[in-house]
Amino acid sequence: MKPQFLIAAPHSGAGKTTVTLGLLRSLQRKGLKVQPFKCGPDYIDPMHHTIAAGRPGINLDRFMMSDAHVQELYKRNIADAGAGIIEGVMGLFDGSVKMEGSSAALAAFLDVPVILVVNAKAMAYSAAALLYGYKHFFKEITIAGVIFNFVNTPSHYRILREAAADIGITALGYLPVQDDIHIPSRHLGLHMPEDSGYEAVIDRAADHLEKHIDLDLLLQLTLRPVREVSTSLPQTHRGKLRVGVAYDAAFNFIYPENVRAIASEVKYFSPLKDTVLPDVDLLYFPGGYPELHLPALSANTAMLQQLQQYSGKILAECGGMMYLGEAITDESGQTFTMAGLLPVRTSMQHKKLSLGYRQVYIDNILLKGHEFHYSRYEKAPVIASADIRVLNARGETLDSPVFRTNNILAGYMHFYFGDNADSLLDCLFV
Structure with a gap:
């Protein structure tokens, strides 16, 4: 049994990359070897994950890869880790065609729970309806907890926590706006990890999460066994x-x-x-x-x-x-x-x-x-x-x-x- 989960969001721009990087660094500080994964084909996010976790970020993509290969990659890379974190892609149910290759499809396939990051800046009790939909839309996944992002006051969070409780989803905390942990975009996506001050940004993101998120509860809620897989990666008949x-x-x-x-x-x-x-x-x-x-x-x-x-x-x-x-x-x-x-x-x-x-x-x-x-x-x-x-x-x-x-x-x-x-x-x- 080890903590393993997928970080997802209702849509892009909710802050899942910043949350993922902060979690990778925070759990590393706790003494855990944390294995990062990325759902989908993105090649930049795994570079960021590698810096934050000190272990290579690995892509898991059910369109480009066979299912046996996805399972093998996951099992092999998480084997000696104390925890595994998969960063989702786009919105939770967004795939190449409908849900194909989506974060939800990957979470169901690997039997890992989902931690939802919700941009609640302009939302109060309406979060209940959103969470209800995400909880019940696809019964093959489990939403183990929710983190509310861009929430600046305890009173605002209290309403959101009540909304989550009424739907039966555990609220793990909230993150106030903090401009100095924002990773600016470049024309193909996020800035590259070698950009000046990047390590400090990750550390500040981890500090921010540790202050506002119940990490021990998150780890407890996401304990799962790693599925046994009997596949092995094919070897090229041509020789390497x-x-x-x-x-x-x-x-x-x-x-x-x-x-x-x-x-x-x-x-x-x-x-x-x-x-x-x-x-x-x-x-x-x-x-x-x-x-x-x-x-x-x-x-x-x-x-x-x-x-x-x-x-x-x-x-x-x-x-x-x-x-x-x-x-x-x-x-x-x-x-x-x-x-x-x-x-x-x-x-x-x-x-x-x-x-x-x-x-x-x-x-x-x-x-x-x-x-x-x-x-x-x-x-x-x-x-x-x-x-x-x-x-x-x-x-x-x-x-x-x-x-x-x-x-x-x-x-x-x-x-x-x-x-x-x-x-x-x-x-x-x-």
């Missing part, structure tokens, strides 16, 4: 590879299980600073924020020349794909030369959000992943192969090119292949 992973301030959106699945040896390198490519079988350029480092990337001509001479296999996703293109234009209209390995030019001007799960069929091999970017192609590239189809979560065809040459697989999609490495390698090693 020596993989060079681009990793620095420009490229860092990585699902750790991807690297784990394909790499016998990992060599990290920086397109910003290094001038020599590692000696590997496969170069992996993940997404990130290349648009924030265009002068340095373009000025590192030694690295660009190394790439132009490289004859091995390359996997590139989103920002990595942009870097392999001919040029990137920043928001001001200035254009910077890139590697020129793909016949594309991308731009940060006239930004438009592209967001959602993706299914890619390449020669009838299925790869899954997620797309999240504001940049765009300056002109629509032509898909070279009719054997590549890109679909969204509903199975609708999308005009979102995926490039496949004799040595490159690239596109805006962030692939997930932690349980599907052979499919990815079959597409690369044709």
Whole structure:
């Protein structure tokens, strides 16, 4: 038995990330090893979780991953921890199609209770109706407690606590507004963990929670056994590879299980600073924020020349794909030369959000992943192969090119292949 629960909210913006980070740090202070998880495909939140908990944050996603893989990841990573915390995605019941892949679906699947974070700034006893709906809408989950956020007075909280009691949900406390624990947003989401003062923000969030939330009661209400799982992660029949992973301030959106699945040896390198490519079988350029480092990337001509001479296999996703293109234009209209390995030019001007799960069929091999970017192609590239189809979560065809040459697989999609490495390698090693 150990405390394990999912932090959810009725909608985005209720404060679940700040609460999650504060809880991770607070329980760590209590001497618990706390394992953080993230429901869904987000690659930034797990970076924050890793800093707050001192353990790597792990994605659990029932669209991109098989159910057996989700179970295996959860069991393996929580095994030596004293507690497990899953941060939900969007609203509790929001999924790719209705509830599919939602926080509620994951909580039911793993049999963990939910702690609901409610933005009660402009709400009083009406919270009873909201909590009643969330408690009874989906009977397969248990809402073990509620934390009321943005509540500034004990009298306000008293009304909210009475509302929760009338519905049969335990109120665990309330959090007054505190501006110095707010994590500001960047154009793709939260600020990155390396931003100045980040550790202090997490500590202040933990201090805030410890002052206002009954942590001992929360731990007591969320004690659950960890389900036994008999599955094991598949091994690639091709054998694992020596993989060079681009990793620095420009490229860092990585699902750790991807690297784990394909790499016998990992060599990290920086397109910003290094001038020599590692000696590997496969170069992996993940997404990130290349648009924030265009002068340095373009000025590192030694690295660009190394790439132009490289004859091995390359996997590139989103920002990595942009870097392999001919040029990137920043928001001001200035254009910077890139590697020129793909016949594309991308731009940060006239930004438009592209967001959602993706299914890619390449020669009838299925790869899954997620797309999240504001940049765009300056002109629509032509898909070279009719054997590549890109679909969204509903199975609708999308005009979102995926490039496949004799040595490159690239596109805006962030692939997930932690349980599907052979499919990815079959597409690369044709």
